Amino acid sequence: MDDVALAAGGGGGMSGDVAVLGAGMHPWGKWGRGFVEYGTVAARAALADAGVDWRDVTSVVGADTVRGGYPGYVAGATFAKALGWQGARVASVYAACASGAQAIATARAQLLAGLADVVLVVGADAAPKGFFRPAGGDRPDDPDWLRFRVLGATNPTYFALYARRRMAVHGDTLEDFAHVKVKNAALGALNPHARYRKPVTADEVAASAVVADPLRLLDICATSDGAAALVLSTLEFARRHGASTPVRIRAVSTVTPTYPNTVLDLPDIATDSSAAVPPADRTFRESVAHAAYEEAGIGPDDLSVAEVYDLSTALELQWYEDLGLCGEGEGAKLLREGTTAPGGRIPVNTSGGLASFGEAVPAQAIAQVCELTWQLRGTAGTRQIEGARVGITANQGLFGHGSSVVAVR
Amino acid sequence: MSRVRTPVVARWFDGEGDGFRLLGTRCASCAAVFFPREDGFCRNPGCAGGELVEVALSRRGRVWSYTDGRYRPPAPYVSDPELPWEPYTLIAVELAAERMVVLGQAAPGVTVADLEVGMEVEVVPGVLDEDPGEPSTTWTTWHWRPVGVGA
Numbered sequence: 001m002d003d004v005a006l007a008a009g010g011g012g013g014m015s016g017d018v019a020v021l022g023a024g025m026h027p028w029g030k031w032g033r034g035f036v037e038y039g040t041v042a043a044r045a046a047l048a049d050a051g052v053d054w055r056d057v058t059s060v061v062g063a064d065t066v067r068g069g070y071p072g073y074v075a076g077a078t079f080a081k082a083l084g085w086q087g088a089r090v091a092s093v094y095a096a097c098a099s100g101a102q103a104i105a106t107a108r109a110q111l112l113a114g115l116a117d118v119v120l121v122v123g124a125d126a127a128p129k130g131f132f133r134p135a136g137g138d139r140p141d142d143p144d145w146l147r148f149r150v151l152g153a154t155n156p157t158y159f160a161l162y163a164r165r166r167m168a169v170h171g172d173t174l175e176d177f178a179h180v181k182v183k184n185a186a187l188g189a190l191n192p193h194a195r196y197r198k199p200v201t202a203d204e205v206a207a208s209a210v211v212a213d214p215l216r217l218l219d220i221c222a223t224s225d226g227a228a229a230l231v232l233s234t235l236e237f238a239r240r241h242g243a244s245t246p247v248r249i250r251a252v253s254t255v256t257p258t259y260p261n262t263v264l265d266l267p268d269i270a271t272d273s274s275a276a277v278p279p280a281d282r283t284f285r286e287s288v289a290h291a292a293y294e295e296a297g298i299g300p301d302d303l304s305v306a307e308v309y310d311l312s313t314a315l316e317l318q319w320y321e322d323l324g325l326c327g328e329g330e331g332a333k334l335l336r337e338g339t340t341a342p343g344g345r346i347p348v349n350t351s352g353g354l355a356s357f358g359e360a361v362p363a364q365a366i367a368q369v370c371e372l373t374w375q376l377r378g379t380a381g382t383r384q385i386e387g388a389r390v391g392i393t394a395n396q397g398l399f400g401h402g403s404s405v406v407a408v409r
Numbered sequence: 410m411s412r413v414r415t416p417v418v419a420r421w422f423d424g425e426g427d428g429f430r431l432l433g434t435r436c437a438s439c440a441a442v443f444f445p446r447e448d449g450f451c452r453n454p455g456c457a458g459g460e461l462v463e464v465a466l467s468r469r470g471r472v473w474s475y476t477d478g479r480y481r482p483p484a485p486y487v488s489d490p491e492l493p494w495e496p497y498t499l500i501a502v503e504l505a506a507e508r509m510v511v512l513g514q515a516a517p518g519v520t521v522a523d524l525e526v527g528m529e530v531e532v533v534p535g536v537l538d539e540d541p542g543e544p545s546t547t548w549t550t551w552h553w554r555p556v557g558v559g560a
Contacts, residue, residue, distance in 0.1 A: 133483035136484075138485075140418060146445075147512075148484070148486050149485040150537065152478055152497060153478075153482070153499060153512065154480075154483075157476050157477075157499050161473075161474040161476050168474070168525075168526035169526070211480060212476045212477060213476050213521045259452060259454055260441075260509075264473075264512065269444075269512050270444045270445065270510060270511040270512065271509050272452070272509065273443065273444075273507045274509065275441065275507055275508045275509070276436070276439045276440045276456075277439075277453055
């Protein structure tokens with residue numbers, strides 16, 4: 001059984017695994033209601049899926065949204081109140097798009113330290129319409145404020161810089177980018193939680209408006225309302241609870257970059273200089289995945305499925321390379337060969353990805369783990385990947401937050 | 410009516426014409442260069458920390474990548490909502506001596522069709538926006554312009 005080899009590789013003899021007892025979501029969309037409602041729906045779904053009474057949960061961790069101020073800043077307690085105060089330990093974390101992974105990491109640390117035996121993790125957002133924008137006021141000490149004030153550099157312009165660079169250096173084409181959207185839209189059409197549930201053709205991508213050359217509207221993820229939740233527990237609690245072979249989280253990577261960070265990252269106006277210190281062997285994104293692999297004791301060849309942060313179609317191809325699914329510059333080739341589609345060696349974004357969901361920032365990294373959970377349980381319905389045993393998520397938050405989770409069964 | 414010309418961010422650039430330069434800082438101890446400037450502490454984790462001295466960045470570099478903004482960005486970017494949106498071009502420029510990439514808007518009139526990755530560009534003074542308030546202010550910035558293209 002693959003499990004034996006996996007277990008031998010991870011944790012140095014002591015199991016660092018935690019169990020995923022339950023997963024739940026509120027469907028992504030534009031619903032016009034508050035994030036607390038979305039998060040509560042997802043939390044209740046995850047608790048029901050786990051068969052755990054909320055009153056037995058000993059800790060709740062919320063992934064924060066920063067828009068709208070209070071109560072967004074204090075998501076953990078906000079969800080605990082909405083579910084009914086029951087005295088659980090609480091934590092709230094913010095790491096931009098990586099908030100969800102940090103919430104999972106916090107829950108895992110509490111479980112492994114014996115501070116809690118069953119933890120509810122929730123992330124939810126009600127996203128504004130249009131471009132994400134920095135908080136108001138005159139704040140020249142905030143890099144996020146500065147890039148808008150000085151450059152008008154929206155998030156899609158950064159995605160477009162990466163995309164153009166790939167076209168020039170690796171020969172990626174607009175057709176390759178459209179192909180990513182077509183693949184992910186076909187999967188999203190099968191996912192009841194997705195916001196966009198219609199197949200998309202390459203012609204439709206090509207006919208959509210250019211937002212930031214060379215990327216078009218259908219190359220770029222939308223901003224959505226949505227929520228995701230997980231019920232995590234110690235393996236001991238899972239056994240007592242009757243879950244003898246639960247999906248287990250084996251690694252959570254939350255690394256920061258290593259100086260000098262040589263890839264232009266949001267919201268920066270410049271990279272670090274490599275004049276005094278040569279760059280590390282791995283780029284930041286590569287190091288995010290590497291840390292997850294090291295902690296889990298696995299490599300890219302062990303993966304059955306992957307959920308990556310496809311803020312743009314081109315960025316999904318970049319993640320293929322950063323996850324080590326192929327060599328540098330070979331992402332488009334991997335896609336063209338069908339390796340990352342259902343039926344291929346390593347299907348990517350079986351959920352439909354951000355292409356089908358849109359970004360609900362604090363929920364996204366948790367939603368990725370929900371998808372892994374359903375795939376590894378074999379309950380992903382018509383988008384099920386046969387025999388999925390090991391999955392990885394990858395994501396990156398503004399300001400240098402890495403995020404990657406390895407789950408196994 | 411005279412306008413006050415004010416840099417959009419103080420001490421990020423200086424000079425006129427061919428003497429215009431982006432200004433960063435260099436650590437006197439490890440020689441690490443920073444833009445935007447660091448005036449407090451050297452960010453090289455292997456450096457005990459030295460005095461940060463102002464340094465002019467290379468005037469020329471090569472296009473690392475480029476794009477444009479086809480839709481009006483939100484505030485704090487300043488644009489007149491009464492006027493049709495005019496896309497602006499963004500260029501990420503690799504500076505060889507500093508071994509870093511610096512973003513900037515392209516000089517007016519430069520579009521993505523004029524650019525290629527690897528093309529040589531130079532930094533030139535530019536205007537970001539004009540505030541008609543009292544006193545009226547011209548907010549200045551830096552622009553990247555392909556070498557050999559006139560102002």
